[in-house]
Amino acid sequence: MTAPTPSRRRHRALTALAAGGALLAVLTTTHGAVAEPAGPHRPSVRQWATDATTTGARLEAPVPLTTATGPADTTVRVNPGLRFQKLTGFGASLTDSSAAVLYRMKKSERSALMRQLFSPTEGIGLSTLRQPIGASDFATKGYSFDEVPAGRTDYGLRHFSLDHDTRRILPLLREAKALNPRLTVIASPWSPPSWMKTEGSMIDGKLIDKPAVYDAYARYLVKFVQGYEKAGVPVDYLTVQNEPQALLRADYPGTDLPVAQEARVIERLGAALRAAGLRTKILGFDHNWAEHPFDAKAHTDIGEDPEPDYPYDLLSTRAARWIAGTAYHCYYGDPRAQSALKASFPDKDVFETECSGGGASRTIGAMNNWARSMVFWNLALDEKHGPHTGGCTGCDGAVTIDSTTAAVTRTAHYYTLAHFSRFTRPGATRIAASVLPAEGDTSPLQATAFRNPDGSTALVVLNPDPEKPRTATLTAPGVRETTTVAPGATVTYTW
Template identity: 45%
Template sequence: MASLATEAREITDGGNPDIFVDVDAKSQEIYGFGAAVTHSSAQLISAMAPTTRASLLEELFAPDGPMRLSMIRIPIGASDFTPTDAFTFDDLPAGETDWDLEHFDIGTDRAAMIPVLQEISAISPRVRIIASPWSPPAWLKTNGSLEGGRLLDEDRAYETYSAYLIRFIEEYARAGLDIDFLTVQNEPQLRNPDGYPGTDMPVWQAAKLIEKLGPGLAQSGLRTAILGFDHNWELNPADAATTPPSEDPAYEYPADLLRTDAARWIAGTAFHCYYGNADRQSQLREQFPEKTILVTECSGSGTHGDSQEKVFVDTLSWQATNLLINPLRNHASAVLTWNLALDEFGGPHRGGCETCSGVVTISTSGEISRNAEYALLGHAARFVPSGSRRVDSFGTEELSHVAFRDPNGVIVLIVWNPTSSDYPVQVGDGQHNVNVELPAGSLSTISWGGGEH
């Protein structure tokens, strides 16, 4: 389904190619591509034989390897993909509180998460980490539960939760793991998570938290950048329907947050792919051109009974345009899929998605399968390193495409051919044009010029 990325060899001079790349029309800088190391992913990877684990992580993250992933997202506490019961780093019996965080402990993460991340960091020292909480500790919430509810609207709650998040970043730094980006709440408009941690965090409350968090990070000497929102391109009608009476559904949550006083502490906005489309990124960019945009989550999935081949084809077909090409054409500086690794049953998971797929599948027998997300990310991560710039590309409406200029001046064009036929096409920048034939239903990466990859 996905064609191999290739360096173009047949080059002609001059003329008007079918897909024209304007190498001088530079847009956003690219940070990288990657996936989430959830606690489920970490456990599966940690349980592998050391040599097998090292080989897989080298394959995925080595800067000169076949994939070259350079970004990771991790949960702060449990998400829906955890092999254990839900947890935070300061859980207490009902009715107890810990305003001074005397019981704060990241011990749960020392079992698998931190060792796996340390191994990845040793392979790829420049890997960037995004951290996202699913829930504050239950004693900091209105309903006393990790599922649903809001952060208490009290000054001491904002101060304590800000200190909790900073403490997490500091503890990770002591383990040799720098957190580059922090989102303050995963999916803040999902008020009723299905059996897993989650928190309703309206715009005004996110702003209050960030007003504490931003100065706190600065005073602690931490360079972690705050990202707002961390939810879908558009408000899902199901989430809008749960808006409390007399409250604003916040259809423009990302922009509304960037209009608050907290904006001075916000580096950019994180998006998920599960509703709407990436055009919303450009709309936000027009209003706030100085803020960066990242796509931090998108999972492939199937229907019970689907064959592995069907899940692969359907996932790649949808993600090629909707997760990779369109978000990058709409100013995304990074694209991350969801779980890096899951088992053959789409787990371990606690509630939530029952048919999600990982970049790789690690079966209970130890067999490793590479999924559509692997193919998708490889087409970008291997050829578009950190520091590349997106440049404009035009032409051939039947094909979806996005172009880049890497730090060595190499031009990289990613093209999706959704048609059922092979598609001969000439691509180029007007001076150097390349004749290629794109296989039917394929994702292709073409590069020319500059130095060698």
């Protein structure tokens, strides 16, 4: 292991934090997501609430603002004049497993659910999807798009085929795109084809360190993008490896891809995308805010540098000219790592591309630290958290589809996403939202705010305390309201 220099230590992701998500229960489901200002002088503030104390209730309209009297515990100030990143949006991953459970439904019922998920006017308006390139841990089987018998190679990619995705995944993606034409697609591979790997398997191992393999892998990814575009699903962003610091993934596809190897792939991929006339942008890294100790130990145990400053090191290579931004996951570390990276590379974007179980707290944290997206993991799973080939055995989808009855249950993930996706639009800008809690408040409110292209504002507030309500005075130009936020509640205010 190479000891990090003092400058690298300064840039390292901040203190690891196991931030728990708030208990979520219900969200109002009124159609017509974005509130219009009532007038130029005194906007009418509306609120939509998911209250942890009312599990099972279903509100069908925005509830009246819960007004409070007397001094407030907290002041939440929104300043639309201070602007940050533009959003691509919020969403999940339409994995092979998600497609499988969606196709258990009757076509009419599946279409109705897709409208509820993706339509900005009839549903919650999900606007970003992250698509695995080949199998992930949530797949019905292991597969890539260019597998050949063991011991053989296919540098010419003569066996490349997207047949697996044409059956269910691509039709669903086209449907989602039709429902929300501003849908952003981010694609990520869990592994190159087996014949490109040191172990001859999609499970674990490394990419073979040969120029011919780097060239073939770059062309493989280009063919994927071309095939998806031809099928009516343009790929907006592309990463070259999901969780590249992952070692010892024993039961599902994964690849340990060091910085130097990722840079070599990206240099070839960037040039190949340009030569093919494709506008797909490349994102680097695609892993946690900080390196998980399990992954770091796995590398040090075999005498390798765990590369704790991976995103910084990657953006310091020649490949950086092809990299539009950095993709992060929420499973370990602190979202402030995103702001630290942004400060060092201000011309590079930040995306949150995978999160399961993070809830509103991590979503607010990601947004307040420059993320242009928040993508939860599976869009849909069954009641056994599957089907899957390995990895996470307790992950939830945004919806659960019963394997026997095909009944749909909306999970906490669904309601968390809805608090954001329903009230923001792609192209919305995050604006300043500061929280001033009472002295001694050990569990203060959390907040983030957005200005939509039509001029409307959405403010999302979380009370992380499961027992104590908070009173808050909301202030913005033309707005001053004192309201109560219930214990454990997530509330979206619009004006």
